[in-house]
Amino acid sequence: MADMPRILRADDLQPLLKIDLLIEPMREAFRQASLGCSASPIAVLHPTATSDMHVKSATLDGAPIFTVKMAGWSQDRADRGLQPTTGMIAVYDSATCELRALLDDEHLISDYRTAAAGALVADALAQPDASTLAVVGTGAQARLQAEAVCLVRDIDRILVWGRDTVKAEAFAADLDATLGKPTVMTLADLGAAIAESDVIVCATAAKDPVLRGEWLRPGQHVTSVGSDDATKAELSADCFARADLVVVDSLDAAGRYGSLARAGFFQEGGIDGRTKAPVAEIGTLLNEGRLRRNASEHVTVASLVGLGVQDLAAILALRDELW
Numbered sequence: 001m002a003d004m005p006r007i008l009r010a011d012d013l014q015p016l017l018k019i020d021l022l023i024e025p026m027r028e029a030f031r032q033a034s035l036g037c038s039a040s041p042i043a044v045l046h047p048t049a050t051s052d053m054h055v056k057s058a059t060l061d062g063a064p065i066f067t068v069k070m071a072g073w074s075q076d077r078a079d080r081g082l083q084p085t086t087g088m089i090a091v092y093d094s095a096t097c098e099l100r101a102l103l104d105d106e107h108l109i110s111d112y113r114t115a116a117a118g119a120l121v122a123d124a125l126a127q128p129d130a131s132t133l134a135v136v137g138t139g140a141q142a143r144l145q146a147e148a149v150c151l152v153r154d155i156d157r158i159l160v161w162g163r164d165t166v167k168a169e170a171f172a173a174d175l176d177a178t179l180g181k182p183t184v185m186t187l188a189d190l191g192a193a194i195a196e197s198d199v200i201v202c203a204t205a206a207k208d209p210v211l212r213g214e215w216l217r218p219g220q221h222v223t224s225v226g227s228d229d230a231t232k233a234e235l236s237a238d239c240f241a242r243a244d245l246v247v248v249d250s251l252d253a254a255g256r257y258g259s260l261a262r263a264g265f266f267q268e269g270g271i272d273g274r275t276k277a278p279v280a281e282i283g284t285l286l287n288e289g290r291l292r293r294n295a296s297e298h299v300t301v302a303s304l305v306g307l308g309v310q311d312l313a314a315i316l317a318l319r320d321e322l323w
Contacts, residue, residue: 022116034283050075058308115144130198213238227258
């Protein structure tokens with residue numbers, strides 16, 4: 001008889017999750033994905049017009065386990081003042097396909113591995129002396145992305161923008177208390193916030209773009225993590241037209257989901273017939289030693305959908321603590 005699977009709740013997992021400890025596992029996950037050593041199928045369900053459920057599975061060559069994740073988002077929960085995200089991850093033995101663990105993580109692992117990926121790309125692509133960060137969004141992932149950028153750059157000012165000014169003010173106060181050093185303030189004018197920033201992170205559930213290319217200036221880096229299905233888009237097409245380099249976690253996923261897909265980036269002729277910026281997978285650039293900013297005046301964009309292999313890599317990194 002197989003051993004009973006271990007069941008862990010969000011409270012069990014929270015103390016184990018650290019952004020800095022997951023950066024290297026994310027680096028390796030992207031490398032392996034681009035080498036074809038993993039599989040990360042994605043299915044997105046829409047139970048209602050204002051909710052979605054992502055099913056992201058992952059295998060990795062040689063790994064003793066594989067994972068199947070169900071991660072949801074609900075506007076109804078957000079409207080009621082609840083955490084809008086839900087989720088759990090089933091962990092299976094690779095050889096026997098027996099269930100080893102059920103992680104009722106309430107989206108925590110997804111949140112932290114996404115933040116670690118944000119830290120990875122910001123460290124590679126943001127200006128070395130970047131000091132001002134714009135945070136677009138007021139949810140849990142926006143907070144974690146701010147923390148992630150502060151891990152890899154000496155940020156002294158954070159500008160927060162959100163559609164709901166009350167939420168934005170509360171978020172800024174919470175971020176200020178959490179981070180300590182940077183000055184955190186809200187700006188009602190998103191264009192002004194972008195113009196003043198060296199690094200921009202977008203972590204929203206926007207159905208239509210909130211960041212416009214006309215606001216971008218030379219030398220900036222943008223990371224977008226909220227546009228993870230075919231209904232969402234945080235970045236307008238002209239953001240990509242302005243970019244000198246666009247990096248994605250998966251070319252296949254970026255062609256189907258998120259801002260790049262909405263912009264028609266992968267269609268013949270590029271965006272509105274204009275010249276495409278180079279677009280490449282993070283893992284490919286890592287494997288070739290080319291994940292870096294090539295000129296100080298370049299605009300770089302990371303548009304991340306999220307891959308199941310990132311969840312698997314995070315769990316592999318924590319497995320000694322999990323079971």
